[in-house]
Amino acid sequence: MNEKTSLEALKTDITTRRQRTLTEQFLRVTNLVKLLRTECPWDRKQTPESLVHLLLEESYELVDAIDKGEDEELKKEIGDLFLHVTFQAVLAEEAGKFSFGDVCDALCSKLINRHPHVFGDTEAETEGAVLRNWESLKMKEGRKRLLDGVPRAMSELLRAYRVQKKVAGVGFDWPSDEGVLEKLTEEVGELKAAESEESREEEFGDILFTLVNYSRFIGANPEDALRKSTNKFMQRFEAVETAVQASGREWQSFRPEELDGLWRKAKEEGVEKLSR
Numbered sequence: 001m002n003e004k005t006s007l008e009a010l011k012t013d014i015t016t017r018r019q020r021t022l023t024e025q026f027l028r029v030t031n032l033v034k035l036l037r038t039e040c041p042w043d044r045k046q047t048p049e050s051l052v053h054l055l056l057e058e059s060y061e062l063v064d065a066i067d068k069g070e071d072e073e074l075k076k077e078i079g080d081l082f083l084h085v086t087f088q089a090v091l092a093e094e095a096g097k098f099s100f101g102d103v104c105d106a107l108c109s110k111l112i113n114r115h116p117h118v119f120g121d122t123e124a125e126t127e128g129a130v131l132r133n134w135e136s137l138k139m140k141e142g143r144k145r146l147l148d149g150v151p152r153a154m155s156e157l158l159r160a161y162r163v164q165k166k167v168a169g170v171g172f173d174w175p176s177d178e179g180v181l182e183k184l185t186e187e188v189g190e191l192k193a194a195e196s197e198e199s200r201e202e203e204f205g206d207i208l209f210t211l212v213n214y215s216r217f218i219g220a221n222p223e224d225a226l227r228k229s230t231n232k233f234m235q236r237f238e239a240v241e242t243a244v245q246a247s248g249r250e251w252q253s254f255r256p257e258e259l260d261g262l263w264r265k266a267k268e269e270g271v272e273k274l275s276r
Contacts, residue, residue, distance in 0.1 A: 013028075013031075014028055014031060014032050014035065029082065029083070029086055030086055030089075030090065030100060033083070033086050033087055033090045034090055037090065037094070046087070046091070047091070048088055048091050048092075051084060051087060051088065054084060055081075055084045055088075058077065058080045058081045058083075058084055059081060061077050061080065062074075062077040062078060062080070062081050063227075064077075065077040067227070067228075067231065086100070089103055113137065113141075114133075114134055114137050114138075116133065116137075117129075117130065117133065131165075131169060132169055135166060135169045135170070146166055146167065146170060147163060147166060147167075149166075150162050150163055150166065155223060157208075157212060157222050157223050157226060158221075158222070158223045160208070160209050160212040160222075161212050161215065161216070161221065161222050161223065164212060164213050164216060165216065168216065174213070174217075176217070177214060177217035177218070180210060180213050180214045180217060181214065183210050183213075184207065184210045184211065184214065187203060187206045187207045187210050188207060190203045190206070191203035191204055191206075191207060232270070235270065236263065236266040236267055236270060237266075239262075239265075239266035239269065239270075240259065240262045240263055240266055243262050243265075243266075244262070
């Protein structure tokens with residue numbers, strides 16, 4: 001069988017609609033990506049670096065689908081993210097670095113090693129104990145500094161949260177949330193007293209960092225909390241916008257108190273919807 005015939009056979013197998021085992025489904029995706037790398041000019045052009053922004057976009061779209069609770073959309077977005085994971089693995093395999101199988105083996109080995117309370121004799125009855133073991137095992141795997149594993153490409157809100165959780169895991173933490181709130185009051189005072197643009201920016205950053213710290217004490221992830229608040233604001237603003245458009249008037253013709261009244265109405269209607 002020559003190369004052209006093999007290629008046509010692969011295309012036929014990929015496009016044929018039939019029942020497949022999970023292994024066959026997995027191979028169908030990887031073979032499809034490999035085929036596109038051969039046959040599609042856009043796919044041939046891609047590098048690990050050129051796909052980074054798309055990988056991030058797909059991650060955000062998956063989070064959005066989870067927030068919306070739409071199963072069909074969730075299925076599609078999981079697939080889109082898996083496509084990019086597969087693409088990165090295929091590119092690595094082409095470069096002779098490692099295979100997708102190596103990725104799977106490395107993942108399983110890491111998870112087994114980091115769960116000695118499941119696969120070994122270590123005891124960990126609480127979530128906190130599991131996390132402490134996790135960080136300790138990371139250090140034993142070769143990391144020289146506790147914060148080495150915090151990616152710089154993270155959103156800064158989540159990055160601050162990860163940093164604070166890691167240092168808290170080794171005991172570098174506030175004794176209680178009261179100390180964090182006192183620190184927040186102190187930082188607000190320093191922001192008010194700041195005189196230069198540079199110092200105001202610094203003090204504002206300290207306030208955000210302290211608020212992220214406080215989120216841990218109330219069991220909230222700051223990224224999730226802010227995303228929910230932003231979504232809530234957008235929904236209420238859209239209700240205000242609908243009312244403005246229905247009035248036939250321009251935005252500029254509304255007095256601040258009128259817009260505030262529309263906002264309060266949207267807020268009340270939102271609360272009623274949530275309570276039903």
